[in-house]
Amino acid sequence: MTVAADERLAGTGLARRLLIRPELGAVVGAAVVFAFFAGQSETFRSIGGVANWLDPASTLGIMAVAIALLMIGGEFDLSAGVLTGTTGLITVILATRYGLAIWVAMLAALAVALLVGFLNGLIVVRTRLPSFIVTLGTFLMLQGINLGVTKALTGTVQVSGLRRAEGYEQARAVLAGTFSLGGTEFRVAILWWLGVTALATWVLMRTRAGNWIFAVGGDDRAARAVGVPADRTKIALFMTTAVAAWLVGSIMALRFTSVQANAGLGQEFVYIIAAVIGGCLLTGGYGSAIGASIGAVIFGMADKGIVFAGWDADWFKFFLGAMLLLATLANRLVRRYAEEVRH
C-alpha cells in the first residue's frame, strides 16, 4: 500500500531513492506488525517480551540471511531446512553413540554440510538445471537419510543425551546460552544472528564477491562475459547456506540436547519467505541481507505475538501466506520501476 503510493510519486528524487531500497517493504511491515501486537498485548512490548520474540527470529534470521544471498545470486536451496536437522543429528549421534568430544562431532557435521552444499552447487552449475529441482532432490534424500539412519541406530525417531557429551557446557555457552542485558536474559543466538547479518551485508555491499553475487543473479551470461567467476560464486553461495544450516542445527541441538529426525522439515519455505519479505526477488539479482533479517523479525513477532494475544497458533499460517503475498506484490513494483525505462 505504502509502496503503491510511492510509485505514483516516483517523480521526486527522495521517493525514488527510498523505493529502490530492498528493505523498505520489510521495515514498513515490521513496524505495522509490531504496532499491531504491541497494542494487543502488554507482555509483547515489554523487554522480556522482546527477548522472547527475538529468539525464534534469531535462528530463522541466520538462515534467511544465507538464503537471501543465495537468492540474490539467482538460486534456491530447498534442502537448507532439512540440513539443519542432518547436521544436528550427526553432532548428537557422534557425541553420544561414538563418544566424540562435542567440538569434534560438530566439525564432522560441518564437513558433511560443506559437502552437501558443494554438491548442490556443483550439480546446479554443471547441469544448468533449475536449483529448485536439484535441491528438492537433495531435500528428499536428506529427509530419507535423517529418518532411516536415526531409526536404524536408535529404534526411535529422535537422538538425545547430548548433555553427557564432553565439552557440552562450553559449547552450549557459546552457541545456545543466554546473556543478560538490563536485567533480562537474551539468547546468545541473537548475537550470532546479528553477526551473520553484519558480515553478509559487508560481503554483499563492500566486497568483490558481493558484486559478483548481484551479477550472477541479475544476468548470468552478462556476468560471465566480463569475467565474473560465476560457477565459483554460485557454489560458494550454496556452501555458505550449508554452513548457516550447520550453525542453526548446532544451536538447536545444544539447546534441546536432542534432535528429532524430522527437525527442520518445512522450514525451507519459511527461509525463502523471510528473504522475499526482506526484498529479494524470486528471479534473483536484487535483495538485501538486512531485509531478510527484518523479515525474520516479522516472523518472530507474529510467532510469539499470536500466542501473547491469546489466539489460536493456527492463525500463524494464515499470517505467513498474507505477508508473502503482500511482499511479492511490493517487490514486483520495485522491479518494474527499476526496469521501466528499458527498451
Place this chain on the structure above:
Amino acid sequence: MTGTDRTAPAPGAVPDGPDSAVPLLETRGCGKTFGGVIALRDVSTRVHAGEVTCVLGDNGAGKSTLIKILSGVHPPDSGEYLVDGAPAGFTSPRDALDRGIATVYQDLAMIPLMSVWRNFFLGSEPTLGRGPLRRFDVAGARRTVREELRSMGIDIRDVDQPVGTLSGGERQSVAIARAVYFGARVLILDEPTSALGVKQAGVVLRYIAQARDRGLGVVFITHNPHHAHPVGDRFLLLNRGVGMGEYGKADITREELISLMAGGAELEQLAHELSREDPVPEPGVRGKGTPEAG
C-alpha cells in the same frame, strides 16, 4: 541534455591508398565454415588507430561470425588474422581482451538491476586492504565512474541509479566508456544502434566518435548505412558471408552505400515490384481494385 562539441570527421585522417602504419587489426582472406555452411569467405579488412571501420551487411551476411573471429571466440578456418602485424592466435575472448580488444555486445552489455558504478567495474573491481579485509573500493569506484563518464561527455544524473533506468543509448555509451577505461585499443561494437531511436542512436554515434578521437580503433557493426556513413572511415560490405569490397569514406557516398548494401539490382527490382501500376488516389473507398478492372 548538454550539447557536447561534435567533432567533424577530418577528411585528412582517411588513410586511403598505401598505409604507412601497421594496422591494429587486419584480416586477410578470412573464412569460417560451420559444418557444411560457409559462414564467411575471403574477408579482408583493416582497423587502424583513431579510425572507425564499419562492417555493414544484412541479416545473415556474416557480421556476427566476423565479430566472433575478431574478438577471439572462433579462430578463422582459412586466411590470416593479424594483430599489430603478427598472427593473433587467440584461443578465447580473454586473450583478445588481454591484447586490448574489447567487444561490447548489444544484449550483454549491462546488468539492469545493478547500479551504473557496480556495472562499470564488474569483474575488475578495484580493492583496498588485503587478506580477509580486502574490500571493494566503493568510494573510489563511484568517483572514477563519475569522472570517466564526464570526460566522455556522458551525462548520467546519478551513478547510483540502476542501469535498467538508463535509456538504451546511455547504456551503450556507458559500456563504451567502460571498455575505453579498461585500456581497450580496439573497440568492437555489435549493433550498438540497432535497437535505438534516431535521437538515441545519435548519442551513441557521438561516443563512437569520442572513442575514435581518443585514438582507439573502432569496429562498428551495423546494418544501417545512415548510422555508418557519418562516423565511418572505411566500410566493409558483407553479403551472404562474402566480402563485397572495402571502401574509404572518400570513395563512396551514402546512397552508393545503401544501394550496395541492399544489393543494388535487388533493390531496384524491389522498388519496381512495389510501385503501383497506376496511382490510386483513395484506397479503400471502393474496395481493392480487381485485376479485371485494369
